Amino acid sequence: MKKIVLILFLVSTGLYAQRPNQDRMKAFKTAYLTEQLDLTSSEAEKFWPIYNYFDNKLKSLRKKERSEVFSKVRNGGIEALTDSEAIALIDKMLEMKTTELQYRKELVKDLLKVLSPKKIIKLNRAEEEFKKMLLERLKQHRGKRN
Numbered sequence: 001m002k003k004i005v006l007i008l009f010l011v012s013t014g015l016y017a018q019r020p021n022q023d024r025m026k027a028f029k030t031a032y033l034t035e036q037l038d039l040t041s042s043e044a045e046k047f048w049p050i051y052n053y054f055d056n057k058l059k060s061l062r063k064k065e066r067s068e069v070f071s072k073v074r075n076g077g078i079e080a081l082t083d084s085e086a087i088a089l090i091d092k093m094l095e096m097k098t099t100e101l102q103y104r105k106e107l108v109k110d111l112l113k114v115l116s117p118k119k120i121i122k123l124n125r126a127e128e129e130f131k132k133m134l135l136e137r138l139k140q141h142r143g144k145r146n
Contacts (some may be wrong), residue, residue, distance in 0.1 A: 029130055036126035037119050046114040054107040058100060065096045 003074075033042055068090055072081070081089065112118050 025134075032130050032133075033080055033123065033126050036129070037115075037122050039119075043115060043119075043140060050107070050110045050114065054103055054110075055124070057103050061103070065093070069093055069096070 020025075030048070032128070037043075039047055069089060072085075072089060078086075108120055115123075
C-alpha cells in the first residue's frame with residue numbers, strides 16, 4: 001500500500017513539473033485519497049474508475065452551474081434580477097443540488113460493490129479534508145503574493 005502511495009506521489013511530482021495545475025491537483029488528490037482510504041491494489045483498481053466517472057459528472061454539473069447560475073448573478077448583480085428571474089435562478093440551483101445528490105447516491109451504490117461502508121464514510125471525510133487543505137494552501141499562496 002505504501003508503495004502505491006509513493007508511486008502516486010512520485011507521479012504527481014513529475015506531473016507538477018510538466019502539466020497544468022489541474023493535472024497536478026488530480027494526482028495529489030488521487031494519492032491523498034488512496035492513502036486516507038488505505039486502499040489495497042485490488043480495491044484501487046476497482047475504485048478509481050468508478051470514482052473518476054462520478055467526479056467527472058460532478059465537475060460537469062459544477063461547470064454548468066457556474067455558467068448558468070453564477071454568471072447571471074455576477075454579470076448584473078442580484079439587485080438587477082426581477083423576482084421572476086430570481087425564482088427561476090433558485091429553481092435552477094435547487095435542480096442542480098438535487099442532481100448532485102442523485103449522483104452521490106449513485107456513487108455510493110456503485111462503491112458499495114467494491115468498498116466497505118466504513119471506507120465510503122472515510123472517503124467523504126477525506127474529500128472534505130482535502131478541500132480544507134487546498135483552501136489553506138490557496139490562502140498561503142495568496143499571502144505570499146501580497
